[in-house]
Amino acid sequence: MVPFAGFNMPINYKSGIINEHKNVRNHSGIFDVSHMGQILIEINDLTIKNLEIFIPLKLKNIRKNKSNYTFLLNKNGGVVDDLIVSLIDINGKSNLYIVYNASRKNEDEKIFFKCAPDSKIIHNKNCLFAIQGPESFEVLKNIITVSKEMKFLDIRLFDYNKKKIIVSRSGYTGEDGFEISIPTEQAEVFLKNLLKNENTMLCGLGSRDSLRLEAGLSLYGHELNEKITPIEAGLSWALDKERLNDTKLNGNNVLSEQLKNKPSNIKIGLVSVNRTMLRDGMILFDNTKKNIGKITSGCFSPNLNKSIAIGYVSKEFNFENEIFCEIRNKMELVKKTNLPFVKKNYKKNGSNNE
């Protein structure tokens, strides 16, 4: 158990990080992510106008029963947090259901309540579980009436023991899967029912990190922070480009400029050449020992059986040259590679992969 954003969280359960990781890639695994922030915001013209200062989407145009990956931006276009924003009906009223990082609750909630004073935090009464992996649908369909029509980033309300639960087909492992927000009093029995499937298992923070890293997904506090913009983080696909012309959007000028002229640092994937482990904070050098960037996340990849990392490198660097990483006072050769390290396996309309 380790302290994590004010919670005591398991790095792994009994079978260990690598087993949990492989079980998610081959079967399924369940993450208790109840530490994350969850809020409901009933929308009207004013709350939308307020939220659009921070969120680079056209909130009026987002589709009902759909989830969107997006951000809260500060005045410089830096990332206050990355979020999943979904539009759902609660008791006949349109609500934004937002899931956000535990470590950013204070900053995010300041913004949410400023934009919409009637916002309702629900993580105090709802647990959040993620079931991830190719067999997730099979495991979940024995418990709720989820249908195959539900695709990646679809979100619906279901009844479970006469309570409403919110289910989205999403996650942060690169695999197909679902995230389930469920009232605390139903959570234990729901989890026990999921675990009746003998090919699934509980998974901890360790495998959550190695899975998201293999899938090339950014983690707040590592690839993302208040000084990094979504464009530097290689996430410009998650911005509504028309909103970048809107002076009401925080940092719109910075973001437009970066989109035109490339940001000064580029996010890249790296793999170790020798069997050395790449870790967060290690410095990257060129062959003249000039500092060219640093690693923001690194781990052992069970799928590739070597160490992988994500880092930022100056755009001035010529990527035809060798990259070295300083590990315990030695310069170790590393290789740039494309992200993701492991192909995503989402269930989308038309195709299975991104």
Add this chain to the structure above:
Amino acid sequence: MGVTMSEKKYTKDHEWVSIDSGIATVGISNHAQESLGDIVFIELPSVGKSVNAKDEICVVESVKAASDIYAPIDGEIMEVNNNLESDAAIINQDAENTGWIFKMKVSNLSQYDELMTEDDYKKFLEQ
């Protein structure tokens, strides 16, 4: 590659040592491998190197973190367990036997006598 020798002794840094004809075999304790979790890589010490007790001489990388391994006593590195280069997980499976890490020529036997016995180590872990 099994090691059946003198009484196995332990350091506070969770290494085990056993001695046979002036040669110490060293590894990490079963407790240490359990707390490290899946071990994926080991940087072995250089053969021929003279070391002092408590020197950091090699590094074990688990999925979670890198951990230093210290020389339990003074001496010279004689041999390393090359099997670990291709499969460091042997330490997880059999930390106190085939998962041995290095052998060293002992220069000061009294240092070995001062280490914890298995019972002492068990008590130390309970603290």
